[in-house]
Amino acid sequence: MESMTPSFLSPGSCGKPEHLSRRTLLRGAGLVGLSWLTPLSQQLAIGAEKSRSRPKSVIVLWLQGGASQLETFDPHPDSAISYGSTSIKTAVKGIEFGGGLERTAGLANEFSVLRSVTGDEGDHARAMYHTKTGFRPFPGVIHPSIGAVMCHELPVPVTGGKPLDIPTHISILPSAFPARGGYLGARFDAFQVGNPVRPVADLSSRVDSKRDEKRFKSLSVLEESFAAGRIPDLEGKRTLHRTSIESAKAMMNSEQLAAFDVSKRPASERNAYGDTPFGRSCLAALELVQAGVRCVEVTLKGWDTHINNHELHLKQNEILDPALASLISGLKERDLYEDTILLVGTEFGRTPKLNVTEGRDHWPHGFSVLLGGGGLRGGLAIGETDPSGEKTEPARKVKVDDVHATILSALGIDYESELTTPIGRPLPLSEGRLIRELL
Amino acid sequence: MQFRRLRLPGALLLFPVLVILLTVVVAHLLKTEPVAPLEGSVIPEEAEERIHTVDAAFLREWAARDILPAPEADVLTLIRRLSLALTGATPSLEELRRLDTLPTEADPVQSWLDHLFADPRYHHYFAERLTRAFVGVETGPFLVYRRRRLVNWLTEELATNRPYDAMIRDLIASEGVWTTNPETNFITATVIQNGDNKGPDEVKLAARTSRAFLGISLDCMQCHDDKFGDYWKQSHFHELAAFYAQAEMSLTGVREARSKDYEVAYLGEVDPGIVDASVPFQPDLLPESGNRRARLARWITHDENRTFARAAVNRTWALLTGRPLHSPVDEIPLEGPFPVGMEELTDFFIAEKHDYQALIRIIAASEPFRRDSRSADPTTPVTRAQEVAWAAFPITPLRSEQVAGSVIQAASLQALDQDVHVITKFRRFGETRDFVKRYGDQGENEFAEEAGTIPQRLLLMNGKLVAERTGPNPIMNSATRIANYSPSNEEALNVAFLATLTRLPNEREREHFIPQLSEFKKKGKDRAMADVFWALINSTEFSWNR
Numbered sequence: 007m008e009s010m011t012p013s014f015l016s017p018g019s020c021g022k023p024e025h026l027s028r029r030t031l032l033r034g035a036g037l038v039g040l041s042w043l044t045p046l047s048q049q050l051a052i053g054a055e056k057s058r059s060r061p062k063s064v065i066v067l068w069l070q071g072g073a074s075q076l077e078t079f080d081p082h083p084d085s086a087i088s089y090g091s092t093s094i095k096t097a098v099k100g101i102e103f104g105g106g107l108e109r110t111a112g113l114a115n116e117f118s119v120l121r122s123v124t125g126d127e128g129d130h131a132r133a134m135y136h137t138k139t140g141f142r143p144f145p146g147v148i149h150p151s152i153g154a155v156m157c158h159e160l161p162v163p164v165t166g167g168k169p170l171d172i173p174t175h176i177s178i179l180p181s182a183f184p185a186r187g188g189y190l191g192a193r194f195d196a197f198q199v200g201n202p203v204r205p206v207a208d209l210s211s212r213v214d215s216k217r218d219e220k221r222f223k224s225l226s227v228l229e230e231s232f233a234a235g236r237i238p239d240l241e242g243k244r245t246l247h248r249t250s251i252e253s254a255k256a257m258m259n260s261e262q263l264a265a266f267d268v269s270k271r272p273a274s275e276r277n278a279y280g281d282t283p284f285g286r287s288c289l290a291a292l293e294l295v296q297a298g299v300r301c302v303e304v305t306l307k308g309w310d311t312h313i314n315n316h317e318l319h320l321k322q323n324e325i326l327d328p329a330l331a332s333l334i335s336g337l338k339e340r341d342l343y344e345d346t347i348l349l350v351g352t353e354f355g356r357t358p359k360l361n362v363t364e365g366r367d368h369w370p371h372g373f374s375v376l377l378g379g380g381g382l383r384g385g386l387a388i389g390e391t392d393p394s395g396e397k398t399e400p401a402r403k404v405k406v407d408d409v410h411a412t413i414l415s416a417l418g419i420d421y422e423s424e425l426t427t428p429i430g431r432p433l434p435l436s437e438g439r440l441i442r443e444l445l
Numbered sequence: 446m447q448f449r450r451l452r453l454p455g456a457l458l459l460f461p462v463l464v465i466l467l468t469v470v471v472a473h474l475l476k477t478e479p480v481a482p483l484e485g486s487v488i489p490e491e492a493e494e495r496i497h498t499v500d501a502a503f504l505r506e507w508a509a510r511d512i513l514p515a516p517e518a519d520v521l522t523l524i525r526r527l528s529l530a531l532t533g534a535t536p537s538l539e540e541l542r543r544l545d546t547l548p549t550e551a552d553p554v555q556s557w558l559d560h561l562f563a564d565p566r567y568h569h570y571f572a573e574r575l576t577r578a579f580v581g582v583e584t585g586p587f588l589v590y591r592r593r594r595l596v597n598w599l600t601e602e603l604a605t606n607r608p609y610d611a612m613i614r615d616l617i618a619s620e621g622v623w624t625t626n627p628e629t630n631f632i633t634a635t636v637i638q639n640g641d642n643k644g645p646d647e648v649k650l651a652a653r654t655s656r657a658f659l660g661i662s663l664d665c666m667q668c669h670d671d672k673f674g675d676y677w678k679q680s681h682f683h684e685l686a687a688f689y690a691q692a693e694m695s696l697t698g699v700r701e702a703r704s705k706d707y708e709v710a711y712l713g714e715v716d717p718g719i720v721d722a723s724v725p726f727q728p729d730l731l732p733e734s735g736n737r738r739a740r741l742a743r744w745i746t747h748d749e750n751r752t753f754a755r756a757a758v759n760r761t762w763a764l765l766t767g768r769p770l771h772s773p774v775d776e777i778p779l780e781g782p783f784p785v786g787m788e789e790l791t792d793f794f795i796a797e798k799h800d801y802q803a804l805i806r807i808i809a810a811s812e813p814f815r816r817d818s819r820s821a822d823p824t825t826p827v828t829r830a831q832e833v834a835w836a837a838f839p840i841t842p843l844r845s846e847q848v849a850g851s852v853i854q855a856a857s858l859q860a861l862d863q864d865v866h867v868i869t870k871f872r873r874f875g876e877t878r879d880f881v882k883r884y885g886d887q888g889e890n891e892f893a894e895e896a897g898t899i900p901q902r903l904l905l906m907n908g909k910l911v912a913e914r915t916g917p918n919p920i921m922n923s924a925t926r927i928a929n930y931s932p933s934n935e936e937a938l939n940v941a942f943l944a945t946l947t948r949l950p951n952e953r954e955r956e957h958f959i960p961q962l963s964e965f966k967k968k969g970k971d972r973a974m975a976d977v978f979w980a981l982i983n984s985t986e987f988s989w990n991r
Contacts, residue, residue, distance in 0.1 A: 068866065081537040117613060128589070128638075129586070131583065131584055132583075134521055143583065144649075144652070144664065147664075156876065173899065173900075190883045191893070191894050191896075192897050192898050192901075193896065193898045193899075195885055195898070195900075197899075197900055198883070198900075207883075207908075208900075208903040208904055208906070208907040208908050209907065210907060211906070211907055212912050213976070217972070217976055220976055221976050221979050221980050221983075223957075224957065224958065224976065224977065224980035225962070225984060226955065227953065227957045227958075227980075228980060228981065228986065229984060230538070230953070231951055231953060231954060231986075232686070232984065232985050232986045232991075234819065234820070234823040234826075235819030235820040235822065235823045235825055235826050235827065236818060236819045236820075236827055236830065236846045236991075237827050237829060237832060237837075237840065238827060238838065239827055240840060240985075241985070244840065244894070244896060245840070245842070245985050246894075246896035246897055246987060247897050247902075247984075247985040247988070247989075248985070249896060250896070250897045250899050250901070250902045251902050251906070251983070253902075254902040254903045255897050255900045255908060257899065257903075258903075258907075278624070281906060304523055310734060315651055322643065428893055429660075429663065430773060430776055431665060437585075
């Protein structure tokens with residue numbers, strides 16, 4: 007911990023925000039976590055954020071279980087491997103989507119579809135790790151997910167002239183594998199929240215203000231006792247215990263919490279996203295990004311269709327379509343689309359051949375990922391999978407790592423730069439290559 | 446389903462029965478039976494000499510660097526450290542009462558270790574901690590990997606205090622089915638289930654073996670020679686991996702297939718070539734007979750292969766103190782320089798024939814473990830130099846399950862050991878699992894000294910576990926029972942501090958808290974005590990080892 011202690015100002019620095027390198031700033035921000043800064047670093051954060059012109063946020067819609075490329079963004083309607091699944095035309099000539107994605111299809115020029123993404127893992131947990139971090143699981147080190155990397159690498163977002171009170175990395179409807187901070191530390195883990203119809207857990211005190219006041223007075227007495235005779239500045243340099251309590255209190259009382267509560271939005275807007283937890287979560291993601299949150303992950307479970315693939319995918323598409331289309335429209339209407347990268351990801355695709363239970367099994371050899379916003383080129387379909395389903399090498403292969411490198415690069419992060427992990431092993435932020443067609 | 450309405454006479458009969466039942470339950474919970482005395486033990490003379498050897502190394506270092514050691518920690522502090530390390534929770538009030546029964550000549554730390562070594566909480570908890578080092582926390586391959594079975598196997602091994610080297614030999618070399626031979630889960634944890642290279646993954650096994658059993662990280666050498674030194678080559682990694690090449694999955698579980706070769710294309714080569722199994726150092730210790738894994742197991746655990754004992758010493762030291770002697774825990778330099786005390790402890794562990802309990806005992810008896818984490822005089826606090834040199838005990842964060850375990854234990858007057866009711870155990874399991882999920886599990890990253898996070902603070906400030914375990918509840922919660930039945934506010938405060946922080950309040954704390962409790966005669970005292978518990982549980986001291 008103390009090895010990360012910052013020395014904010016290099017010798018001779020005048021201390022003006024614009025004279026500080028982003029790295030210098032981040033070493034300071036990294037110490038105190040996601041948004042909870044000392045007065046000095048608050049000033050630095052504000053200065054650095056104002057000077058940014060790159061995209062500021064990422065929304066990840068995670069289709070957990072492994073969405074079938076053939077029933078979503080890469081149908082082969084005239085091929086035997088479709089087994090009768092339908093396809094629809096989109097706003098972009100020559101690009102078709104699976105049935106049930108009509109509204110999204112109408113916005114196909116707003117994003118691109120990567121149809122040849124390949125991973126190396128066929129197991130859910132391992133593939134999720136790989137696709138969310140850009141690295142395969144390996145003993146001894148846990149890699150950070152994309153939200154954690156951007157929170158580590160980018161300045162702390164500011165709103166209303168001060169750093170955000172609420173967390174800058176959030177996972178809504180998290181699965182068993184929410185986005186993690188990995189070797190960057192638990193403070194970069196996604197803050198997990200459930201269905202937005204319910205209040206965020208643990209944000210309200212369970213006692214009245216009088217008792218609360220008494221409790222915190224008692225706490226300060228105990229903290230005083232603990233500090234006596236122990237290493238100076240244990241709090242500031244190691245535990246950050248009281249600092250995080252103060253930040254927790256600020257969050258509990260913050261007006262920014264309203265971004266989690268979509269019940270206040272007009273019914274017409276809510277209905278457009280679909281009356282589902284996922285739809286409401288996508289609306290919350292929009293609100294959170296507008297509030298300044300760096301990365302929001304929203305999970306839609308139910309894509310692991312080993313049985314009855316077609317019917318289940320149609321149902322999933324019915325949930326995904328209004329939410330995804332409304333999110334894109336919402337981002338555009340609020341003038342946030344250029345500032346926000348939208349990723350629709352999944353851990354792998356599904357086999358071209360149907361199994362005996364009319365399901366499709368795991369297929370990491372060419373699946374679809376959607377990327378849009380943030381100034382990335384839209385209206386493209388990159389890569390091709392084999393219509394016969396025989397080949398395991400798609401044309402214009404895109405590796406999972408490449409998606410990470412491209413997003414980081416679009417955010418203005420040097421994806422090849424290395425960080426020293428706690429085990430002393432230097433690792434690049436991404437080992438992928440840029441998908442140049444998108445940039 | 447329609448419920449039958451209870452008729453009035455029946456309800457009238459039921460009421461006194463319920464009252465009697467409740468009275469019996471409360472009486473049972475409140476009974477203050479004399480506690481079973483703690484058997485006293487002392488450090489044997491021959492062991493004292495070895496402890497002196499270890500201590501002398503630290504004393505020399507401190508003298509050479511002109512570092513004054515922090516004062517000796519009090520018994521309660523030492524006991525708290527041991528219970529947290531060995532059982533994952535602070536000691537219960539019931540256990541603390543047993544301390545009073547110790548004969549005066551007994552060594553409290555060694556006596557406490559006797560008590561914990563016989564306690565299944567130690568077997569279970571340490572088995573889980575060691576399992577993390579051996580196979581990580583991943584759920585692993587479907588069907589062929591049963592992590593729980595491996596933990597249970599290690600639990601039994603620790604309960605019988607089987608020599609550590611024998612345990613590790615079994616992990617590396619065993620054959621059989623993962624259910625009936627649970628030690629084979631070390632191998633099956635790595636099984637690749639799809640693709641052309643099905644079966645145990647030699648690469649993962651080599652990386653895990655070097656880290657867990659040799660305390661050496663060879664991960665980078667999977668792809669290239671060491672860029673930070675001259676010794677380690679890519680070939681070292683793959684020659685080690687080749688020892689696992691003949692492990693395969695069969696109908697009879699894991700077995701050795703002697704005809705199988707390991708092939709790899711080294712950096713700069715196009716075509717893969719056969720790699721022979723070879724050890725990266727001290728080849729003279731490698732037995733000539735036996736299958737590949739059995740030979741590797743013998744070589745790793747050979748008495749003259751000090752890396753094995755050194756790795757165990759470093760990890761065990763970290764499990765007890767929260768910080769390894771050499772950090773990272775599994776990157777100990779092959780030829781040194783080694784941190785102070787490591788070689789003496791390694792000698793000890795080898796001389797004791799890898800007796801794991803003996804290793805824990807000597808660490809707990811050592812000078813560094815006995816140091817306080819604070820100075821006697823607050824105006825001259827402990828320094829970073831003292832802490833780095835182990836002249837002061839390091840302040841390290843508790844793991845999530847230790848925090849959860851301590852909250853749950855603090856809420857109960859009794860020790861939550863194997864004697865508690867199965868419903869209590871089940872509740873504890875559920876609460877711990879939920880808490881850990883939300884607090885954040887560091888996984889394999891056992892000794893990352895991370896600062897607290899906001900979600901952690903919110904969970905302890907406003908979360909269900911603390912509210913339910915400290916709120917007014919005369920049957921389930923110690924806070925309420927302490928408030929209601931303590932003879933005085935002073936006594937109540939003492940007990941509250943012991944239950945949570947394993948210490949008594951100081952003068953300043955008494956001055957602050959006693960008036961809070963004195964505000965209430967009877968009604969409302971349970972809420973006042975809940976507030977005291979809340980503050981204690983939310984303090985830095987509760988969540989950090991000291």
